[in-house]
Amino acid sequence: MVKRIGIIGLGTVGESAIRSLKRYASLIRKRTSLKIEIVRVCDTNRAKRSVAKKYSLKFASDPFQIINDPAIDIVLELIGGIHPAKEYIVGSLKKGKDVVTANKALLAECGQELFSLAARRKKNIGFEGSVCGAIPLIKSISEGLVGCEVNDIYAILNGTTNYILDRMHRQKMQFRDALEEAQCRGFAERNPSLDIEGKDALHKLCILAYLCFGVWPSFKKVYVEGIGKISLLDVLYAEEMDFRIKLLAIAKREKSGLDLRVHPTLIPYDHPLSEVHSSFNAIFLNTCPAGELLFYGKGAGGVATSSSIMSDIVNVSLRGGHFSRSIEDVKLKNMRSRTSRYYIRFMAQDKPGVLAKIAKFLASYHISIASVNQKARGRNKFVPIVIVTHEAREDRLRKALAQIDRLSMIKAPSQVIRIEDL
Amino acid sequence: MVKRIGIIGLGTVGESAIRSLKRYASLIRKRTSLKIEIVRVCDTNRAKRSVAKKYSLKFASDPFQIINDPAIDIVLELIGGIHPAKEYIVGSLKKGKDVVTANKALLAECGQELFSLAARRKKNIGFEGSVCGAIPLIKSISEGLVGCEVNDIYAILNGTTNYILDRMHRQKMQFRDALEEAQCRGFAERNPSLDIEGKDALHKLCILAYLCFGVWPSFKKVYVEGIGKISLLDVLYAEEMDFRIKLLAIAKREKSGLDLRVHPTLIPYDHPLSEVHSSFNAIFLNTCPAGELLFYGKGAGGVATSSSIMSDIVNVSLRGGHFSRSIEDVKLKNMRSRTSRYYIRFMAQDKPGVLAKIAKFLASYHISIASVNQKARGRNKFVPIVIVTHEAREDRLRKALAQIDRLSMIKAPSQVIRIEDL
Numbered sequence: 001m002v003k004r005i006g007i008i009g010l011g012t013v014g015e016s017a018i019r020s021l022k023r024y025a026s027l028i029r030k031r032t033s034l035k036i037e038i039v040r041v042c043d044t045n046r047a048k049r050s051v052a053k054k055y056s057l058k059f060a061s062d063p064f065q066i067i068n069d070p071a072i073d074i075v076l077e078l079i080g081g082i083h084p085a086k087e088y089i090v091g092s093l094k095k096g097k098d099v100v101t102a103n104k105a106l107l108a109e110c111g112q113e114l115f116s117l118a119a120r121r122k123k124n125i126g127f128e129g130s131v132c133g134a135i136p137l138i139k140s141i142s143e144g145l146v147g148c149e150v151n152d153i154y155a156i157l158n159g160t161t162n163y164i165l166d167r168m169h170r171q172k173m174q175f176r177d178a179l180e181e182a183q184c185r186g187f188a189e190r191n192p193s194l195d196i197e198g199k200d201a202l203h204k205l206c207i208l209a210y211l212c213f214g215v216w217p218s219f220k221k222v223y224v225e226g227i228g229k230i231s232l233l234d235v236l237y238a239e240e241m242d243f244r245i246k247l248l249a250i251a252k253r254e255k256s257g258l259d260l261r262v263h264p265t266l267i268p269y270d271h272p273l274s275e276v277h278s279s280f281n282a283i284f285l286n287t288c289p290a291g292e293l294l295f296y297g298k299g300a301g302g303v304a305t306s307s308s309i310m311s312d313i314v315n316v317s318l319r320g321g322h323f324s325r326s327i328e329d330v331k332l333k334n335m336r337s338r339t340s341r342y343y344i345r346f347m348a349q350d351k352p353g354v355l356a357k358i359a360k361f362l363a364s365y366h367i368s369i370a371s372v373n374q375k376a377r378g379r380n381k382f383v384p385i386v387i388v389t390h391e392a393r394e395d396r397l398r399k400a401l402a403q404i405d406r407l408s409m410i411k412a413p414s415q416v417i418r419i420e421d422l
Numbered sequence: 423m424v425k426r427i428g429i430i431g432l433g434t435v436g437e438s439a440i441r442s443l444k445r446y447a448s449l450i451r452k453r454t455s456l457k458i459e460i461v462r463v464c465d466t467n468r469a470k471r472s473v474a475k476k477y478s479l480k481f482a483s484d485p486f487q488i489i490n491d492p493a494i495d496i497v498l499e500l501i502g503g504i505h506p507a508k509e510y511i512v513g514s515l516k517k518g519k520d521v522v523t524a525n526k527a528l529l530a531e532c533g534q535e536l537f538s539l540a541a542r543r544k545k546n547i548g549f550e551g552s553v554c555g556a557i558p559l560i561k562s563i564s565e566g567l568v569g570c571e572v573n574d575i576y577a578i579l580n581g582t583t584n585y586i587l588d589r590m591h592r593q594k595m596q597f598r599d600a601l602e603e604a605q606c607r608g609f610a611e612r613n614p615s616l617d618i619e620g621k622d623a624l625h626k627l628c629i630l631a632y633l634c635f636g637v638w639p640s641f642k643k644v645y646v647e648g649i650g651k652i653s654l655l656d657v658l659y660a661e662e663m664d665f666r667i668k669l670l671a672i673a674k675r676e677k678s679g680l681d682l683r684v685h686p687t688l689i690p691y692d693h694p695l696s697e698v699h700s701s702f703n704a705i706f707l708n709t710c711p712a713g714e715l716l717f718y719g720k721g722a723g724g725v726a727t728s729s730s731i732m733s734d735i736v737n738v739s740l741r742g743g744h745f746s747r748s749i750e751d752v753k754l755k756n757m758r759s760r761t762s763r764y765y766i767r768f769m770a771q772d773k774p775g776v777l778a779k780i781a782k783f784l785a786s787y788h789i790s791i792a793s794v795n796q797k798a799r800g801r802n803k804f805v806p807i808v809i810v811t812h813e814a815r816e817d818r819l820r821k822a823l824a825q826i827d828r829l830s831m832i833k834a835p836s837q838v839i840r841i842e843d844l
Contacts, residue, residue: 020711024569031568031745128566134712136566143565143741144550144558146453147446147732272718275694280714289442290556290729292702296694296716307712310569319565319741323454 002035003317006066008088009079010043010051013102013129016302017076017309018055024310034317042066067091074313077101086110093123098316102129102305108203112216115324124321126312131204132157132281134304135297136311141211142322145290150212152286153251154267154422157204159279159299160195161227161247163187165264166277168235169244175230187279197226198247198262205249205262208283213253214328217260223335225263234345234415237373237386238266243343244274245417257333266343266419272296273422284422336395341370341419344389346404347382347411354409355385365400367392382411388419424457425739428488430510431501432465432473435524435551438724439498439731440477446732456739464488489513496735499523508532515545520738524551524727530625534638537746546743548734553626554579554703556726557719558733563633564744567712572634574708575673576689576844579626581701581721582617583649583669585609587686588699590657591666597652609701619648620669620684627671627684630705635675636750639682645757647685656767656837659795659808660688665765666696667839679755688765688841694718695844706844758817763792763841766811768826769804769833776831777807787822789814804833810841 005021007014018038025036041052042060052059066072067088075092077099079085085106089099099118101107107114107130118125128138132155141150156162160182167178179196182188194200202224209215227247238245243266252259267273272294276282281299286292298304315321348354355374362369373386389397397416405412427443429436440460447458463474464482474481488494489510497514499521501507507528514521521540523529529536529552540547550560554577563572578584582604589600601618604610616622624646631637649669660667665688674681689695694716698704703721708714720726737743770776777796784791795808811819819838827834 016711020569024571024711027571028569030748135715136562139566140558140562143737144561144733145729146736147442147450148729149446149449270697270699272694272697275692275697277692282716287729289438289446289725291720291723291726292718293557294704294716294718296714296718298713301713303711304713307567307570307709311566314568315565326452 001033001317002037003073003313004037004039004071005074005076005313006039006069006072007041007076007078008063008066009077010041010048011078012302013305014041014043014078015051016306017078018051018057020303020306020310022055028310028314032314032318034314036313039072040066040069063088064091067095067097072097074098074100074316076309077103080105082106082109086114089114089125090117093118093121096121096123098124098126098321100126100309100312100316102127102309104130104200104203104207108206108219111207111210112327119324124316126316126321127207128312128315129305129308131207132283132295132297133299133301134307135281135283135295136308137283137295138211138322139311139315140295145287146323148287148290150285150287151253153208153212153249153283154273154420155205155208155249155283156246156273156276156281157201157249157283157299158195158198158247159281160188160192161201162276162281163279165227165230165245165247168230168232169239170277172232174232175228196228198224201247201249201262205251205260209251209258209260211325212251213258213330214325215258215330216327217332221332223261223263227264229415230264233384234417237345238343239269240373241388242269243267243419244269246273246276248420250420254333256337257331259333259338261335264417266417267422271422336398337393339391339393341391341421342389342397343417343419344387344401345415346385346387348385349381349409350383351409357407357409358385358387358404361400361404362389365396367397367400423455423739424459425495425735426459426461426493427496427498427735428461428491428494429463429498429500430485430488431499432463432470433500434724435727436463436465436500437473438728439500440473440479442725442728442732444477450732450736454736454740456736458735461494462488462491485510486513489517494519496520496522496738498731499525502527504528504531508536511536511547512539515539515543518543518545520546520548520743522548522731522734522738524549524731526552526622526625526629530628530641533629533632534749541746546738548738548743549629550734551727551730553629554705554717554719555721555723556729557703557705557717558730559705559717560633560744561733561737562717567709568745570709570712572707572709573675575630575634575671575705576695576842577627577630577671577705578668578695578698578703579623579671579705579721580617580669581703582610582614583623584698584703585701587649587652587667587669590652590654591661592699594654596654597650618650620646623669623671623684627673627682631673631680631682633747634673635680635752636747637680637752638749639754643754645683645685649686651837652686655806656839659767659806660765661691662795663810664691665689665841666691668695668698670842672842676755678759679753681755681760683757686839688839689844693844758820759815761813761815763813763843764811764819765839765841766809766823767837768807768809769836770807771803771831772805773831779829779831780807780809780826783822783826784811787818789819789822
């Protein structure tokens with residue numbers, strides 16, 4: 001079988017896809033009998049004609065030269081962002097083409113609409129590269145776990161924030177220095193807010209929520225907290241208590257609803273997720289009957305993602321794409337009603353009675369203290385007091401902290417990080 | 423589509439497969455439109471009729487009642503061992519049935535013959551459960567990495583030995599005690615030699631060698647060493663040097679040939695494979711272009727394996743099975759010509775000049791010492807001297823050790839464990 005490919009977007013991912021297809025097409029043909037040919041590549045930036053030239057490919061600056069070309073079977077949408085990527089995908093499906101994309105922001109926002117259009121047109125959208133770049137995660141969940149219920153997900157879905165937290169832990173760097181280093185080394189964008197604020201992880205969590213639970217959550221209903229407020233001080237306290245801090249995307253199927261959220265989390269240092277270093281991604285699943293599973297690999301980068309793009313091309317060509325997931329009526333759990341253990345760091349005036357006051361407020365909201373760490377007095381006006389709570393309700397904790405933060409002896413706001421006892 | 427299943431073998435795996443199919447068949451149907459029906463189950467042990475009864479299924483004590491039944495589309499071979507499992511699989515394929523099996527020993531020994539028979543008959547053999555029980559590894563490699571070259575494999579493929587080594591590390595138990603505990607807790611067979619001696623890991627490595635490199639290695643040509651000789655002393659020394667000891671199955675594609683082996687290995691304590699605890703399995707792959715990947719999950723047990731069996735049923739029914747791998751002319755590398763760093767523990771008489779003698783012999787075979795750990799004198803006649811070498815050739819090391827072990831001041835044989843700097 002021959003499949004003819006058109007590529008829209010000649011950035012890092014687009015060019016890597018070309019290079020990998022040139023290099024590995026013969027391998028794929030040997031393994032599967034599928035012959036892959038690149039018919040034409042496109043970028044609205046005409047300067048990218050040089051990329052086409054480098055690989056002796058036909059160039060177009062108008063994406064519709066690809067979308068409307070009857071000789072093309074599969075369109076790779078590799079420009080990212082919502083518009084006009086969405087219009088290109090819709091156009092391609094309507095013209096009877098399969099689509100391969102790594103565009104997590106678009107799928108998180110318009111996945112339901114795009115997948116149902118594809119189903120109506122009996123076409124496929126391959127999206128292996130949209131979550132955890134090189135890890136064959138979509139295929140593993142959709143097909144490898146086809147007889148499994150996924151109950152919980154704990155995932156490191158963003159390489160930039162993992163790189164920064166890893167540097168803070170292993171090199172004892174301040175957040176700002178780690179971010180700067182990440183930018184210098186190409187692990188963070190010049191404007192890193194999508195990553196730092198947890199939104200990129202949220203996009204990927206939404207795609208996983210569709211795959212695992214049949215729900216396309218609205219962004220507004222998912223709690224998201226980034227890593228911008230994590231200080232080296234918290235990292236050091238976490239280590240003292242045998243924890244590491246990771247930005248986790250979490251999904252838990254509970255009786256009262258599906259609990260979805262993205263936030264910095266203290267996890268035990270000897271859990272496999274703690275050993276996910278640098279900009280790697282990993283996803284830990286609790287399933288029935290397959291039990292605990294963990295997948296680890298490169299989460300981004302053109303070269304790594306090209307592996308998923310090739311797998312998608314084979315999958316939509318020979319295997320009919322991923323199994324479509326029916327949408328279910330799943331209620332999202334309210335963040336405020338959930339419980340957790342908490343790490344709380346207060347910056348308090350170093351004088352008698354402070355701890356007693358804090359403890360009193362916590363107790364009045366039924367928040368029970370598991371441990372307190374108050375270091376010897378320093379020369380600073382404010383000294384850290386670190387409290388770890390037992391399981392407590394989020395809404396009660398917030399109310400207690402609002403009151404404590406109003407005390408003159410406390411430098412507000414106090415730092416709160418959730419603990420997951422994986 | 424409806425697929426009718428016959429099951430041969432009603433041990434732990436067989437009964438778990440029945441239970442999971444009963445429980446998750448409707449989920450699979452919803453996800454894929456495939457309807458799975460169990461037509462008949464079989465065990466040559468007639469007492470197993472009770473299992474059939476428990477699940478209201480028809481029972482046969484003669485496997486050929488299943489193999490010859492034209493109403494059955496897929497046979498699950500879940501008895502294990504070489505004979506008569508092989509005859510059942512051959513018979514089923516010849517009768518035009520697809521086969522699903524988790525039988526690693528059989529595939530390692532007869533995989534080439536069975537897969538080519540299946541190809542000739544245009545039938546499929548699903549074998550997801552044969553390596554790393556619940557991990558969708560076969561699918562990930564065969565399809566998820568369809569455009570990738572696998573260069574290196576470092577894998578924990580045997581749960582029993584990982585459990586024992588993990589207990590030795592984390593509870594500071596002696597090997598015997600850890601083995602006994604593993605047996606009590608059902609993580610080790612009463613006769614654990616297949617696991618302890620590394621043969622089970624070898625079987626799985628052979629299947630991976632087929633999948634990743636297109637070669638079915640002869641057992642005799644693969645170096646296998648079990649964990650029976652690992653003592654708590656080695657575990658403690660390893661930890662002192664920031665290593666952990668794991669039984670690794672290793673494959674490396676090198677210019678001079680494919681390097682395949684199974685042996686206890688010192689690996690850095692902060693590598694994700696070091697955090698694989700209890701009886702879990704994990705596989706670490708170096709690939710191009712997907713980069714480093716790690717898969718982690720339950721390696722055995724009926725419940726976990728039933729997930730892979732269900733995935734296989736869907737895969738052979740709707741997806742045409744895994745892509746068949748063409749056999750390639752791959753030369754296996756000779757163990758003796760390869761190089762490694764080594765941990766060597768000598769038990770030596772506590773008197774002057776011993777270390778000098780050992781060092782002299784090592785030097786005469788061009789083996790260079792990276793570090794020496796000789797503890798303060800004890801009351802024992804023999805005290806441990808631990809040497810870590812720089813990269814050295816295996817054949818030279820063996821010759822040097824043969825000479826050193828002949829010295830009267832050395833209690834032979836000295837302990838050697840290879841180091842992998844992952």
